[in-house]
Amino acid sequence: MVKPVTSFLKRFLIGRPLKSTELGEQKLNKAKALAILSSDALSSVAYGPEQILLxxxxxxxxxxxxxxxxxxGVLLLLTALILSYRQIIFAYSHGGGAYVVSKENLGKYPGLIAGGSLLVDYILTVAVSVSAGADAITSAFPNLHExxxxxxxxxxxxITILNLRGVTESASVLAYPVYLFVLALAILMGTGLYNILTGNVPAELHVPLGTPVAGISLFLLLRAFSSGSSALTGVEAISNAIPxxxxxxxxxxxxxxxxMGAILAVLFSGIVVLAYYYGVAPMAEVTVVSQIAEQTFGRNAMYYxxxxxxxxxxxxxxxxxxSAFPLLAVNLAKDKFIPRMFTMRGDRLGYSNGIIILGVLSILLLFVFGGKTEQLIPLYAVGVFIPFTxxxxxxxxxxxxxKPKGWVQKFTINTVGALISFLVTIMFFLTKFTQVWPVLIFLPLLILLFHRIxxxxxxxxxxxxxTTCEQGIQIEGNVIIVPVAGITHVVMNSLNYAKSLxxxxxxxxxxxxxxxxxxxFEEKWEKWQPDVRLVTLFTPxxxxIQPLTKFIDTVQRKANESNYKVTVIIPQFIPxxxxxxxxxxxSSLLIRAHLLFRKDVIVTTVPYHLKK
Structure with a gap:
């Protein structure tokens, strides 16, 4: 009763299968799409400003x-990216984002670099997000840290199971926390700005803008800018998920x-401004957002x-x-760079194989890095700025x-975005090489894998x-070989089938x-099936497998001389x-596994179903 149990469990976790005609019902409206596709970008507000201060x-x-x-500067880059990806959405409305744009305009390999970077980046998105969330929980409950x-x-x-249930179902569940987060930060910023404007925040907490700083350098400022740009990860997700x-x-x-761009800009700039006026400095145990919330509200219900x-x-x-990984995988699979299985829709009309593979690889990544968020973020950021560029x-x-109408303005927007993105990418390699060097190894290996596939x-x-001029090889006859383990109903069933051919x-x-x-055995066989030739192959x-396959090879060589085909009929009983x-x-499965890789040998299994 294994099958009914697994079937029941699958239906319980994932839900009933949906008809292909119900695909339209699985599409997202703007409110749900904003929540499900911008959660990565909006969540980076929690650590992006902190990366600058660090x-x-x-x-x-x-x-x-x-x-x-x-x-x-980060907001200018965000503006360039938003305007650029808006142009990409209308120019490539079938989805694919950076992969499709790079492949069609720069060539196959730049496209594969962009596509491969994004595939890995989405795996990192999952790993970074859940490990950061786990860090927040274990910080509140230190006993759970191990x-x-x-x-x-x-x-x-x-989250994997939720997505296997369908796009709309996962969006319905996940929309509320996203909008609650936006509401919470809006209240925090509104209250904080009110305190600043009414003079409730002492001026001595922060130094005036323009105060001379000894030891400051352009290199350090660029490093801070590239670190703060990690808040822009996830901006490209919407262009990949247009379908x-x-x-x-x-x-x-x-x-x-x-x-999404407008909300992200407001939240990011609001946190930076409040951190400046409150004189917040990064601390190992307490996040910048936590410090701002505590100074604004104290340790009350609003803080929690x-x-x-x-x-x-x-x-x-x-x-x-x-949301984005399965759709990007579909584009790569359609172009024959990754397995075709990624194009198949599951019971709930989602690309289930992509969802499951993403979950498995993310879990594997967590074990490799021990769930340490700080080791994953640099790889995560550089993995998205390469496709940006x-x-x-x-x-x-x-x-x-x-050169369409208004192309100069569009060209300027993309040029600014490309230059800044390239600068950020270079800064990541210069300032965090010890953390991002694996990109230089796994990305070429990934491109090689794409090429081989x-x-x-x-x-x-x-x-x-x-082709119309090709003719198939004429088959003159068929030689059938039946491996037999004994004189049984299973063997008799297979011999009767062989005789019918x-x-x-x-x-x-x-x-x-x-x-x-x-x-x-030879004596018994002569009495039972005298009209069927028996060959015994004694082996000490x-x-x-070895004597059987050697015999089949011998028969096949002789059969090929007369354009005969060799068919091996394997008896198998089914409990x-x-x-x-x-x-x-x-034994039947082992024989079949060995024979399937032999040329010019046809393998047929004849099942015999047991009744008790």
Whole structure:
């Protein structure tokens, strides 16, 4: 009863199968799409401003005022990215984002670099998000710290199952925490700005803008800028997930992108401004958002509401990866760079294989890095800025080639975005090389894997393709070989099937391990099936496979000379209950596994179903 139990469990966790005609019901409206596709970008507000302060504090507290001009630079980059990806949405409304843009305008390998970077980045998105959420929980409950990885795994399993249930169902559940987080930060910023404007925040907490700082350098400012740019990860997700939107998909995706950009800009700049006026410096045990909330409200219910929604969105930011990874995988699979299985929809009309693979790889990554968020963030950030740079450069080439109306303005937007993205990428490699060097190894290996998979698919297509001038090989007859273990109903069932095929010759093959057994079996066979030729292949090594395959090869060579085909009919009995299979040695499966890789040998299994 294994099958009914697993079927019941699958239906309980995932839900009833949906008809293909219900696909339209699985599309997202703008409100749900904003929540499910921007959770990654919005959650980065919780650590993006802090990354800027972590670099500046190395010079001293007086250098923290530089966070304001650096934040303005990050907002300019955000504006360029939003405008650029808005253009990408309308130019490539079928989805694919940076991969499609880079491939069509820069060539196959730049496209694969962008696509491979994003695939890995979405895996990192899931790992970083759940490990950050687990960190928030274990910070509140230190006794759980040793279970950090296991808590992260539970989160991934939960989000994976939720996404297997369908896009709309996961969006319905995850929308509320995202909007609660936005509401919590809006209240925090509104209250904080009110306190600043009314003079309730002492001026001595911060140094005036423009205060001279000894030891400051352009290199350090660029490093702080690149670190703060980690707040922009996830901006590209909407352009990859256009097929998930309700019609008109491109217009709805563009509006959602603009809304996400506006919210992200307000939240990011608000946190930076409050951190400056409150004189907040980064601390190992307490986050910047936590310090701002505590100074604004004290340790009351509002403080815990902000901390709770922040922890929740850090976990749920993983869902952006689940929304974008499967759709990007579909584009790569259609172009024959990754397995075709990624194009298949599951019972709930989602791309289940992509969802499951993403969950498995994210869990594996967590175990490799021990669930340490700080080791994952640099890889996570550089993995998204490489596609940023390539997609913007690709759009520049597109406008230069086509020169549509208003192309100069579009070209300028993409040029600014490409230059800043390239600068950020270079800064990551210069300042955090010890953390991001694996990119230089796994990315080329990933491109090589894409190339080998594509080469395989092309070779298969070339061999399967039929042209009008080709003629198939004429088959003159059929020689059937039936491996037999004894005189049973299973063997009789297979021999009857073999006789029904009008074969040129039927050969039963028996492999005894003892000489006495050989003579006894031949005598019994002569009485039972005198019209079927029996060949016994004695072996003292107790192996059926080697003598059987050697005999088949001999028969096949002779058969090929006369254009005869060799068919091996394998008798197999099927137990009534699935678990009974472990009580038998499964010789038929081993024989079939060996023969399937032999050319010009046809393998057929004839099942005999047991009744008790």
């Amino acid at each position: 670099v500046l504090i190395t010079i001293g507290a007086t250098a923290l005022w530089y966070s304001i001009p650096i934040a303005i 279970y950090n990885v296991m808590i992260s795994v539970v989160f991934i399993v939960f 998930n939107f309700k019609s008109p998909a491109a217009a709805n995706a563009a509006k959602t992108l603009m809304a 509401f902000i901390q709770g929604t922040t922890a929740l969105i850090l976990v749920l930011a993983a869902n952006t990866g689940y 390539l997609s913007q450069t690709g759009m520049m080439v597109k406008w230069m080639r086509g 594509n080469k395989h698919y092309e070779a298969v297509a070339d061999q399967l393709r039929i 009008s074969a040129h010759q039927i050969i039963a093959v028996h492999v005894p391990f003892e000489r006495e057994e050989e003579a006894v 090594y107790r192996s059926i 009534k209950k699935g678990w009974h299979n472990i009580l038998h040695n499964q």
